[in-house]
Amino acid sequence: MHEKKEFEIIMHTTMNYLEIFLVEMTARAPHGHDDFEIGILLEGSLTIYIEKEPYELHAGDIFIINRYQVHSFLSKNRRNRILAFQIHTDFYRRVNYQLGFLYFKDNIFRSGVFYDNLYETLLSCADCYFSTTKHKDLKCSSILFEALYRLLNNGTYTMWCEKTTVTAQNNSLRLNRITEYISEHFNECLSLQDIAGLEKISTYHVSHFIKKMLGISFQEYLNQIRFEHALQIMKHSTLSILDICIESGFSSSKYLNQMFQKNFGCSAKEYLKMKEKPYLTGMTLPIGNIENRYSFEQSSFLYSKLTSRESVPL
Secondary structure, eight states: OOOOOOOOOOOOOBBBBEEEEEEEEEEEEEEEEESEEEEEEEEEEEHHHHTTEEEETTTTOOEEOTTTTOOEEEEEOOEEEHHHHHHHHHHHHHHOOGGEEEEEEEEEEEEHHHHHHHHHHHHHHHHHHHHHHHHHHHHHHHHHHHHHHHHHSSSSSSEOOHHHHHHHHHHHHHHHHHHEEEEEESSSSHHHHHHHHHHTOOOOHHHHHHHHHSSSSSHHHHHHHHOOOOOOOOHHHHOOHHHHHHHHHHSSSHHHHHHHHHHHHSHHHHHHHHHOOOOOOOOOOOOEEEEEEHHHHHHHHHHHHHTOOOOOOO
């Protein structure tokens, strides 16, 4: 039996407990992970959703994602590059066990003296990470601890109890399983009962869970996935409306047309005839996973190019 992936596994290959890399985001469905994450948008703009709340990010903005905090990304035809710091809990928990329960209430930083200092500290950490000098792991760790120290002294945070942390972890894992299952089976006859069976809970429970975590119902989320898939088929094939319905999981053209009326104010047939097709902007949440994560070598090169910084000697 195929074993499902429980959560996003983050590999820390260059340094223990820390991964710094550049990534370009087109869309990332709601998910959570064990690592604490800090990001700087170095180029472009995009929308980040944190616990269903959208934030428009522009070049220079800093965002933080707590452990197991549900988040997603969406770029509307806009190029972007994020400098991401993904920090394993053991990086700071071994210094102070209580930090494993740390939860920041502020997620976005854009201006001010604190922002300036944090921004420069994070870039100094990246300078060190991408350098080739000896013992860079020690220096890089010390700089990152400085960044965390600044956050603790200037940010608003609380310390979760162990029960709250376990609940957030279980919710994050459950949501990851559900959204992954839907993304794999959306073009089949998928029902709420299937999701309930997957999680071994009642349909009532899973329905409320999805609504609570995503802000929309199971059927709304499923229809969004099917509709976006139908749009992609239309862009790259000449299939009939009926075949598009079959490929994308809609049981009839009636439901596909309802989605077109809702998003574009026209039928699927009318959309196909348009020379200049409108861009889809009305989606409630990102639903796909389209991203370009750069390798260490690519990240190092692009980082120096985007920031006009060179690796500093230790």
